[in-house]
Amino acid sequence: MYDHLDELEAQSIYIFREAYRKFENLAMLYSIGKDSTTMIHLARKAFFGRIPFPLVHIDTTYKYPEMIAYRDRMAREWGAELIVGRNEEAVTSGMGPERGRLVCCEKLKSEGLTRIIEQKQFNGLFLGIRRDEEGSRAKERVFSPRDKNFEWAYKDQPPELWDQFNTSFEPGTHIRIHPILHWTELNIWEYIQREKIEICGLYFAQNGKRFRSLGCMPCTTPIDSGATTLTEIIEELKTLKDPERAGRAQDQENAYAMQKLRAKGYM
Amino acid sequence: MNQNESLKIVIVGHVDHGKSTLIGRLFYDTGSIPEVRYNEIAATCKAQGRAFEFAYLMDALEEERDQNITIDTASTFFKTAQRPYVIIDAPGHKQFLKNMITGAASADAAILLVDGAEGVREQTRRHAYVLSLLGIRQVVVAINKLDMVNYDRNRFQKVENDIRAFLHSVNIVPSYVVPISARDGENIAKRQGKVPWYKGPTILEALDTFGNVRGDAGAPLRLPVQDVYTWDGKRIYAGRVETGQVNKGDEIIFLPSGKLTTVKTIEKWQETDLSLAGAGECVGITTEDELFVERGEVISRRKRKPVKARKIRASIFWLADRPFQAGKTYTIKLGTAEAQATATAIEERLDSSTLEVTERYAAELLPSEVGKVLFTLKNDIAADLYSDNIRLGRFVIEDGLLIGGGGIIQGLTDESGTSAQRICLNEHLIIGDEGSSVDLAGEGGGIEFDVSTEFLDYLGQGNRVLFRLRDLTQLEPVAHLAFEHDLVFRFSRAAEGINIILYKRGVLDEVVDDVDDGTYI
Numbered sequence: 001m002y003d004h005l006d007e008l009e010a011q012s013i014y015i016f017r018e019a020y021r022k023f024e025n026l027a028m029l030y031s032i033g034k035d036s037t038t039m040i041h042l043a044r045k046a047f048f049g050r051i052p053f054p055l056v057h058i059d060t061t062y063k064y065p066e067m068i069a070y071r072d073r074m075a076r077e078w079g080a081e082l083i084v085g086r087n088e089e090a091v092t093s094g095m096g097p098e099r100g101r102l103v104c105c106e107k108l109k110s111e112g113l114t115r116i117i118e119q120k121q122f123n124g125l126f127l128g129i130r131r132d133e134e135g136s137r138a139k140e141r142v143f144s145p146r147d148k149n150f151e152w153a154y155k156d157q158p159p160e161l162w163d164q165f166n167t168s169f170e171p172g173t174h175i176r177i178h179p180i181l182h183w184t185e186l187n188i189w190e191y192i193q194r195e196k197i198e199i200c201g202l203y204f205a206q207n208g209k210r211f212r213s214l215g216c217m218p219c220t221t222p223i224d225s226g227a228t229t230l231t232e233i234i235e236e237l238k239t240l241k242d243p244e245r246a247g248r249a250q251d252q253e254n255a256y257a258m259q260k261l262r263a264k265g266y267m
Numbered sequence: 268m269n270q271n272e273s274l275k276i277v278i279v280g281h282v283d284h285g286k287s288t289l290i291g292r293l294f295y296d297t298g299s300i301p302e303v304r305y306n307e308i309a310a311t312c313k314a315q316g317r318a319f320e321f322a323y324l325m326d327a328l329e330e331e332r333d334q335n336i337t338i339d340t341a342s343t344f345f346k347t348a349q350r351p352y353v354i355i356d357a358p359g360h361k362q363f364l365k366n367m368i369t370g371a372a373s374a375d376a377a378i379l380l381v382d383g384a385e386g387v388r389e390q391t392r393r394h395a396y397v398l399s400l401l402g403i404r405q406v407v408v409a410i411n412k413l414d415m416v417n418y419d420r421n422r423f424q425k426v427e428n429d430i431r432a433f434l435h436s437v438n439i440v441p442s443y444v445v446p447i448s449a450r451d452g453e454n455i456a457k458r459q460g461k462v463p464w465y466k467g468p469t470i471l472e473a474l475d476t477f478g479n480v481r482g483d484a485g486a487p488l489r490l491p492v493q494d495v496y497t498w499d500g501k502r503i504y505a506g507r508v509e510t511g512q513v514n515k516g517d518e519i520i521f522l523p524s525g526k527l528t529t530v531k532t533i534e535k536w537q538e539t540d541l542s543l544a545g546a547g548e549c550v551g552i553t554t555e556d557e558l559f560v561e562r563g564e565v566i567s568r569r570k571r572k573p574v575k576a577r578k579i580r581a582s583i584f585w586l587a588d589r590p591f592q593a594g595k596t597y598t599i600k601l602g603t604a605e606a607q608a609t610a611t612a613i614e615e616r617l618d619s620s621t622l623e624v625t626e627r628y629a630a631e632l633l634p635s636e637v638g639k640v641l642f643t644l645k646n647d648i649a650a651d652l653y654s655d656n657i658r659l660g661r662f663v664i665e666d667g668l669l670i671g672g673g674g675i676i677q678g679l680t681d682e683s684g685t686s687a688q689r690i691c692l693n694e695h696l697i698i699g700d701e702g703s704s705v706d707l708a709g710e711g712g713g714i715e716f717d718v719s720t721e722f723l724d725y726l727g728q729g730n731r732v733l734f735r736l737r738d739l740t741q742l743e744p745v746a747h748l749a750f751e752h753d754l755v756f757r758f759s760r761a762a763e764g765i766n767i768i769l770y771k772r773g774v775l776d777e778v779v780d781d782v783d784d785g786t787y788i
């Protein structure tokens with residue numbers, strides 16, 4: 001039977017194929033988390049097992065070692081090209097959250113991303129954001145233009161309808177493509193279970209704690225949980241009252257932190 | 268995991284009538300707002316020195332909260348025992364119509380909200396018209412802010428009458444008109460007892476009465492080619508089945524090229540031996556013959572195929588800041604096809620709020636206006652009338668780099684200038700136990716017949732053929748066929764729709780001459 005997950009999957013495949021056809025120089029941002037790992041699975045569905053563009057990971061140097069080990073192992077398994085980007089200048093200067101979480105995110109992530117896009121001349125970038133994560137993401141388009149300064153004109157977005165996307169753009173600008181924008185956190189977990197997608201071990205409880213959302217070590221807090229299997233995670237999720245990104249400190253800095261970070265090019 | 272398909276609901280209506288508040292309240296009353304989120308909203312409202320605003324659940328941008336207005340559409344997710352929902356908030360301000368349409372275009376159903384104190388306003392009407400243009404027929408009306416008029420029944424009825432009258436003019440019959448107060452939570456998820464005179468459902472109950480709208484398996488096959496992959500020594504046509512179903516072994520035609528072949532395999536990653544794919548599925552197709560077909564071609568069956576169009580007459584809505592101009596050439600995108608299309612004429616220019624035709628043969632359309640436009644295409648494109656197939660009966664218009672508007676197809680003409688599709692009677696003749704018939708009900712656009720000697724011989728042997736018509740426009744070619752070949756032409760009332768029986772005079776005349784009992788054997 002064609003169910004809700006099939007419907008979501010088909011929509012994602014359609015977006016992938018549309019982007020692949022329309023853009024010369026594509027890349028996929030790979031954050032190692034459950035969402036971007038699911039996104040890779042969907043890309044392989046769209047392209048009959050292939051990942052016909054490089055994966056880009058922005059290394060902040062603050063990720064958990066388990067994440068990096070998992071990333072490298074999976075990239076080999078998928079046969080994917082992995083590009084690791086890093087804002088060397090900021091890293092060398094000792095950038096860290098003690099200088100301000102939002103400054104740190106902007107320097108290490110947004111700017112790290114900007115540099116790699118400029119260097120590799122990517123004009124289309126897949127990102128695994130979802131509308132249910134947070135308020136400004138709820139307002140995103142599937143194909144979302146970014147100007148020369150990588151800024152998002154969220155007050156004046158172009159129309160997007162009937163699965164016809166804005167795929168033309170001026171030189172020097174790029175388009176962010178969001179293949180799983182319409183999925184919810186619960187959908188992702190149910191799909192991971194159905195498709196038997198291997199995810200990073202940090203999502204499963206150890207010593208009474210597990211990560212619900214994965215990020216940099218200083219700014220990510222695990223939740224109390226005894227969920228050691230996908231079934232248990234899904235059951236637990238249905239009872240949780242906090243939002244998914246409650247354990248991500250940068251989101252909580254101030255009322256419009258995410259909106260402001262994202263307007264300047266953050267994921 | 269046997270979840271039902273989700274249903275997408277858009278909330279529309281005039282600026283400030285309470286659309287975002289309704290959504291916030293619905294979530295609050297069903298315990299769907301996380302506590303931290305609630306606290307964050309409460310803190311913002313406190314800092315602003317105002318009462319708790321339920322609208323802030325959707326209006327998350329700083330600019331939106333500062334001005335207390337929705338700028339862009341946003342989606343949120345919701346679940347009842349019946350099914351999962353996507354709730355789409357649309358902005359009401361005229362300036363953000365492009366965002367409203369972005370939100371509404373993907374919806375299966377709508378809640379049209381009217382402020383009970385203010386009554387029907389400009390965007391109430393415009394949004395209602397947009398719903399009808401977009402083909403959204405499942406509509407619930409909510410009359411809001413009744414707390415401001417003391418839940419007065421007469422006031423409610425006055426507004427109800429006004430909105431029903433306008434909806435009638437755009438062919439929408441609302442399934443319910445619900446008296447609500449989004450602020451007080453009356454008739455959202457619960458009844459507070461403020462409107463004892465109302466016996467209908469709450470908003471939450473009304474949602475579950477909407478029917479699913481996708482996946483009509485009986486519709487004719489439309490599979491636009493999205494891309495062609497030549498991998499693993501195979502040539503795979505990738506695409507989504509928009510309507511109908513494709514089976515392994517089907518004889519198919521690609522349009523507009525007209526190339527014929529047979530489906531060899533249906534492919535998905537890690538799945539083998541697929542025998543069919545239905546509407547909504549993204550698949551790959553390989554064919555028996557080596558064809559060189561490009562993106563934009565549409566796979567269908569030889570019967571009930573789309574029209575190879577050169578001219579399109581459409582109702583278009585314009586959203587870009589620059590006016591839409593007669594005589595200018597635009598890129599239109601329909602399914603996966605693109606074509607250069609010259610706006611030959613703007614036959615009618617319409618105020619999308621009053622529905623008044625403001626001008627005939629106009630030079631331009633301004634943002635938010637609607638027009639009846641004739642396009643002449645530089646290349647053929649496979650298309651359907653909107654009334655026949657929504658998916659291939661609509662398109663977007665690019666203005667420069669971005670999408671500037673959308674269109675709903677009302678007329679199609681092919682290259683030869685006639686709007687006719689050629690129907691080969693031999694191919695369409697179905698000989699069954701119940702008699703013989705030709706089904707024209709699924710043919711979009713005009714038709715012309717190819718008459719073969721076999722077909723005439725078949726009639727000459729005394730056989731009768733029932734023609735099932737889509738509508739009265741098909742009467743003429745059938746009548747013409749009867750006249751040309753000296754056939755008896757009569758109506759049959761045995762079944763729904765317009766049915767005509769044709770047969771050769773003389774063979775069985777005596778038997779059925781006077782009464783038409785509906786049989787055609």
Ligand SMILES: Nc1nc2c(ncn2[C@@H]2O[C@H](COP(=O)(O)OP(=O)(O)OP(=O)(O)O)[C@@H](O)[C@H]2O)c(=O)[nH]1
Pocket residue numbers: 280281282283284285286287288289320321322335336337338357358359360411412413414415447448449450451
């Ligand atoms: N008294 C009263 N006020 C309401 C009610 N519903 C909404 N409001 C108020 O009306 C104002 C506008 O509400 P919104 O929900 O922002 O209106 P909207 O239709 O979403 O507006 P736009 O999205 O900008 O078109 C807010 O200040 C609400 O508090 C109601 O039922 N009663």
Ligand SMILES: [Mg+2]
Pocket residue numbers: 286287288322326336337356357358359
């Ligand atoms: Mg609003």
